[in-house]
Amino acid sequence: MSDLRDLYQQVILDHNRKPRNFRRIADANRTAEGHNPLCGDQIALYLTVEDGVVKDAAFQGSGCAISKAAASMMTAGVIGKPEPEVEALFHRVHAMLTGANGAAAEVGKLAVFAGVREFPSRIKCVTLAWHTLQAALRGAAEPVSTE
Amino acid sequence: MTPGAFVTPVAPNEVWDVERIRKDFPILHQQVHGKPLVYLDSAATSQKPQAVIDALVAYYSVDNSNVHRGVHVLSERATAAYEGARARIQHHLNAASPREIVFVRQATEGINLVMASFGRRFVGPGDEIVISAIEHHANIVPWQMLCEEKGARLRVVPVDERGEIVMEAYVRLLGSRTKLVAMTQVSNALGTVTPIEEIIRLAHQQDIPVLVDGAQAVPHQSVDVQALDCDFYVFSGHKAYGPTGIGVLYGKERWLERMPPFQGGGDMIKAVTFEKTTYNELPYKFEAGTPHIAGAIGLAAGLEYIAGLGLDRIGEYERELLACGTRLLSAIPGVRLIGTARHKAAVLSFVLDGVHAHDLGTILDQQGVAVRAGHHCAMPVMQRFGVPATVRASMTFYNTPAELETLAAAVEGAREIFA
Numbered sequence: 001m002s003d004l005r006d007l008y009q010q011v012i013l014d015h016n017r018k019p020r021n022f023r024r025i026a027d028a029n030r031t032a033e034g035h036n037p038l039c040g041d042q043i044a045l046y047l048t049v050e051d052g053v054v055k056d057a058a059f060q061g062s063g064c065a066i067s068k069a070a071a072s073m074m075t076a077g078v079i080g081k082p083e084p085e086v087e088a089l090f091h092r093v094h095a096m097l098t099g100a101n102g103a104a105a106e107v108g109k110l111a112v113f114a115g116v117r118e119f120p121s122r123i124k125c126v127t128l129a130w131h132t133l134q135a136a137l138r139g140a141a142e143p144v145s146t147e
Numbered sequence: 148m149t150p151g152a153f154v155t156p157v158a159p160n161e162v163w164d165v166e167r168i169r170k171d172f173p174i175l176h177q178q179v180h181g182k183p184l185v186y187l188d189s190a191a192t193s194q195k196p197q198a199v200i201d202a203l204v205a206y207y208s209v210d211n212s213n214v215h216r217g218v219h220v221l222s223e224r225a226t227a228a229y230e231g232a233r234a235r236i237q238h239h240l241n242a243a244s245p246r247e248i249v250f251v252r253q254a255t256e257g258i259n260l261v262m263a264s265f266g267r268r269f270v271g272p273g274d275e276i277v278i279s280a281i282e283h284h285a286n287i288v289p290w291q292m293l294c295e296e297k298g299a300r301l302r303v304v305p306v307d308e309r310g311e312i313v314m315e316a317y318v319r320l321l322g323s324r325t326k327l328v329a330m331t332q333v334s335n336a337l338g339t340v341t342p343i344e345e346i347i348r349l350a351h352q353q354d355i356p357v358l359v360d361g362a363q364a365v366p367h368q369s370v371d372v373q374a375l376d377c378d379f380y381v382f383s384g385h386k387a388y389g390p391t392g393i394g395v396l397y398g399k400e401r402w403l404e405r406m407p408p409f410q411g412g413g414d415m416i417k418a419v420t421f422e423k424t425t426y427n428e429l430p431y432k433f434e435a436g437t438p439h440i441a442g443a444i445g446l447a448a449g450l451e452y453i454a455g456l457g458l459d460r461i462g463e464y465e466r467e468l469l470a471c472g473t474r475l476l477s478a479i480p481g482v483r484l485i486g487t488a489r490h491k492a493a494v495l496s497f498v499l500d501g502v503h504a505h506d507l508g509t510i511l512d513q514q515g516v517a518v519r520a521g522h523h524c525a526m527p528v529m530q531r532f533g534v535p536a537t538v539r540a541s542m543t544f545y546n547t548p549a550e551l552e553t554l555a556a557a558v559e560g561a562r563e564i565f566a
Contacts, residue, residue: 005564008565013565016565038521039504039521040526040535040536041505042535063503064506065565119509122505122509125505
């Protein structure tokens with residue numbers, strides 16, 4: 001079960017049980033929806049962006065522990081960050097999950113998701129929230145799909 | 148090979164020796180993640196007995212050629228093997244004629260063929276197609292496409308909280324506008340065995356033809372299309388111990404004769420000029436292009452294999468497995484079985500409190516247990532039961548009670564991780 005403990009670390013289980021920023025922002029100025037048709041995970045993401053800085057971030061939806069924890073920790077991690085920094089963090093998380101070297105450097109607490117690398121079918125569970133975030137920042141009209 | 152040559156080699160009173168049967172399935176004898184493989188995903192695709200693998204190897208090693216055209220010996224052999232497979236399948240389903248057995252890619256293509264051919268000829272604006280709430284997407288989406296094209300209407304028979312068809316509602320939906328009933332015999336997501344004989348009888352009282360989706364039935368029980376009196380019957384080879392890419396559409400000759408071809412090409416024609424093409428006779432009218440010859444031969448070998456084991460005895464053993472699995476999973480706190488029909492196939496669809504199906508699927512996989520986690524290509528079923536997804540353990544005759552104990556222990560393990 002050691003691999004499983006790498007995947008389901010206590011931090012992830014905790015965010016699954018008590019997701020942070022699990023709410024709707026009524027006056028959000030950037031929103032997007034994401035969907036993983038493979039497992040039915042759904043996320044609605046709400047952002048308040050002022051002067052190029054993410055002032056508030058929240059989400060609602062349903063999904064597995066990995067996807068819920070990913071959305072929870074992502075929203076917590078991007079609040080207060082300027083848009084270019086959020087974009088850079090997205091790329092570092094993506095590289096950690098799919099890149100050749102798997103460097104977990106410079107992603108802070110999000111390093112808990114490094115173990116997902118070993119479970120290829122679950123990588124999209126983490127990236128769904130991030131792709132939805134990117135869509136919200138870019139003002140995409142269509143819902144994001146992992147497929 | 149002639150249909151009469153197929154006999155049942157196992158005496159009816161012989162004990163069910165599952166260990167001996169497992170030896171026929173080479174794939175089962177491996178470890179995954181350091182644990183013995185427990186394959187509980189046969190409703191997605193079944194494993195293949197050595198007899199099927201051998202039939203494929205023998206065909207490609209000895210007889211491979213194109214069918215219905217060569218004058219050389221290999222083509223004659225390939226044609227005889229391909230048509231022999233059709234005869235075997237005709238015999239297995241007790242169809243009246245080989246002209247009624249059309250090879251397709253899988254059940255999905257069989258339904259699409261009926262939709263495109265029967266549907267375009269016999270369905271018009273204001274007409275209705277009746278399906279049930281527990282259909283696979285393959286028996287929903289083609290009819291939605293047809294209804295959209297024709298201005299027809301899709302009517303859906305509801306199921307109750309056990310996952311059983313509400314027959315009173317079914318009867319009410321049948322009427323003069325109904326052009327076809329398309330219904331599953333066994334639900335892939337829940338395991339519900341529908342009262343298909345009654346469904347057909349009630350439709351026929353009003354002269355409405357019925358298509359039966361038998362994808363989950365053929366692998367587990369004997370099917371007699373003449374006794375059922377269904378108008379169309381489809382199933383997939385790969386769920387019935389045969390290869391992927393081959394399936395069967397059975398259609399009553401009197402319907403198939405009146406239906407236009409599905410696809411155009413070689414094999415489905417008698418004569419072609421630029422002015423006029425004469426279509427071939429049944430079943431070739433519906434088999435455009437070089438077919439999956441090896442697939443048909445492999446599928447016939449798979450059906451022959453289960454007929455040899457005895458389909459009644461397979462059913463009896465699988466009922467024991469279902470009872471065992473139901474007992475083991477029901478004893479785990481937080482487990483909720485989705486689909487508790489009184490007449491049920493060996494399928495356990497369930498959710499575990501506080502653990503998403505996708506997480507549970509990963510945890511079970513780490514214990515060597517292969518299950519399906521998700522919506523099982525039946526999203527309306529998930530909506531009906533208010534769950535985003537379930538874990539589905541689907542059993543067949545090569546599974547053992549010990550494997551179900553491994554499943555239950557792994558589910559317990561998941562509870563502990565998420566406690």
